[in-house]
Amino acid sequence: MLRHSAKQQMNVEATQTFSQQTAEYYNQLAEYYDLIYGDHVQASKQLVERASQIVLEKGKVPSKVLDVGCGNGWDIAHLGELGWNCSFYGCDLSLTMLSKARQIHDDLGVKSTLWEGDILYDNFGFGDDDLTAQFDLIIFRGNSLGHLNYEEYLTAFTNVFKMLKNGGMFLYDFRDGYKLFELNQAVEILNSQGRDETGYHLAAYFQDHGSNVRELYHLLAVLVSWNDPTQLPVTRSFPIAAHYVLPELTEKNVRDAGFASQEEITDRVGESLPTLRTFIACKS
Numbered sequence: 555m556l557r558h559s560a561k562q563q564m565n566v567e568a569t570q571t572f573s574q575q576t577a578e579y580y581n582q583l584a585e586y587y588d589l590i591y592g593d594h595v596q597a598s599k600q601l602v603e604r605a606s607q608i609v610l611e612k613g614k615v616p617s618k619v620l621d622v623g624c625g626n627g628w629d630i631a632h633l634g635e636l637g638w639n640c641s642f643y644g645c646d647l648s649l650t651m652l653s654k655a656r657q658i659h660d661d662l663g664v665k666s667t668l669w670e671g672d673i674l675y676d677n678f679g680f681g682d683d684d685l686t687a688q689f690d691l692i693i694f695r696g697n698s699l700g701h702l703n704y705e706e707y708l709t710a711f712t713n714v715f716k717m718l719k720n721g722g723m724f725l726y727d728f729r730d731g732y733k734l735f736e737l738n739q740a741v742e743i744l745n746s747q748g749r750d751e752t753g754y755h756l757a758a759y760f761q762d763h764g765s766n767v768r769e770l771y772h773l774l775a776v777l778v779s780w781n782d783p784t785q786l787p788v789t790r791s792f793p794i795a796a797h798y799v800l801p802e803l804t805e806k807n808v809r810d811a812g813f814a815s816q817e818e819i820t821d822r823v824g825e826s827l828p829t830l831r832t833f834i835a836c837k838s
C-alpha cells in the first residue's frame with residue numbers, strides 16, 4: 555500500500571521548495587537509480603549488514619523499524635533477507651522511488667508499509683495514525699542527510715527522537731563532507747591536467763563546492779551507458795543542490811534533539827567507488 559502525504563494540510567512553506575526539488579530529482583532519477591548506483595546496491599547491502607551488526611551488538615532484533623528516505627527500499631529488503639522478522643515501515647519524498655520499493659518488496663515477499671513522507675514534517679507526514687514513540691529503530695541512510703540544509707538538522711533529529719520508543723536507536727550514515735571536499739580538490743587538479751578518467755564519476759556529481767560547501771549532484775546519462783554498453787550515450791542531466799554533511803554539525807544537533815548518546819563508526823565500503831562511510835548510532 556502506498557499512502558499519500560498529509561503535507562498539503564500542513565504549514566510547511568519554509569521547507570517545501572527544497573524538499574520538492576529533491577522529490578522531483580528522485581522522481582526523474584528513479585528509473586536509473588539502481589543502474590547508476592550498481593555499486594550502490596552492492597555497497598548498500600554491505601552497509602546494511604554492518605548496520606545490522608551495530609544494532610545487534612547493542613540489543614536484539616527490533617520489532618518495529620522505520621526507514622526514512624527509504625528510496626527504492628533496498629535497505630528494508632536486505633534486512634528482510636538477513637532474517638529480521640519485524641514490522642517494516644518506509645517513507646520517502648519521491649513517489650516514484652516508493653513505487654520501485656513497493657515492487658521490490660512485493661517481489662521478495664517482504665511486508666512493508668510505505669508512504670510519501672518527509673523527515674521534516676511532524677509525524678513524518680503519515681497523516682492519520684500517530685507514530686509517536688512507536689519505533690525501536692529508525693534509519694536514515696545513503697547519505698540522505700546531504701539533502702537537508704544545516705538549519706534543518708535539528709527539526710529532523712527532533713522528529714526522529716519523538717518517533718522512537720524510550721531506549722530506541724536512530725542510525726544514519728553519511729560521507730564526511732570535509733573529506734569529500736579534499737577529494738574533490740584532488741579531482742579538480744587531475745582534471746585540470748587532462749587526467750579526468752580518475753575522477754570522472756565523482757566530478758560528474760560532486761561539482762560546485764563553492765563558498766557555502768554545497769554540492770551539485772549532476773548526473774549524466776553517459777554514466778548509464780557505462781553500465782549498459784548497448785545504450786546510446788544520450789545526455790540527460792538532473793541537477794540538484796545538496797550539502798556536504800559536516801560531522802561536527804550533526805553531533806551538536808543530535809545532542810540538542812535530546813538523544814542520550816551517540817557513537818561514531820567509520821567503515822570503507824564499495825569496490826568500484828570506495829566510500830568512507832560514517833555511521834552514527836544514537837540512543838534515545
Ligand SMILES: C[S@@+](CC[C@H](N)C(=O)[O-])C[C@H]1O[C@@H](n2cnc3c(N)ncnc32)[C@H](O)[C@@H]1O
Pocket residue numbers: 573576577580598622623624625626627628629645646647648651671672673674694695696697698701702
Ligand atoms: C541517496 S538516496 C538514499 C536512498 C536509500 N536510503 C538508500 O540508501 O538506498 C536519498 C533518499 O532520501 C530521500 N530524502 C531526501 N530528503 C528527504 C526528506 N526530507 N525526507 C524524506 N526523505 C528524503 C530522497 O527522496 C532519496 O530517496
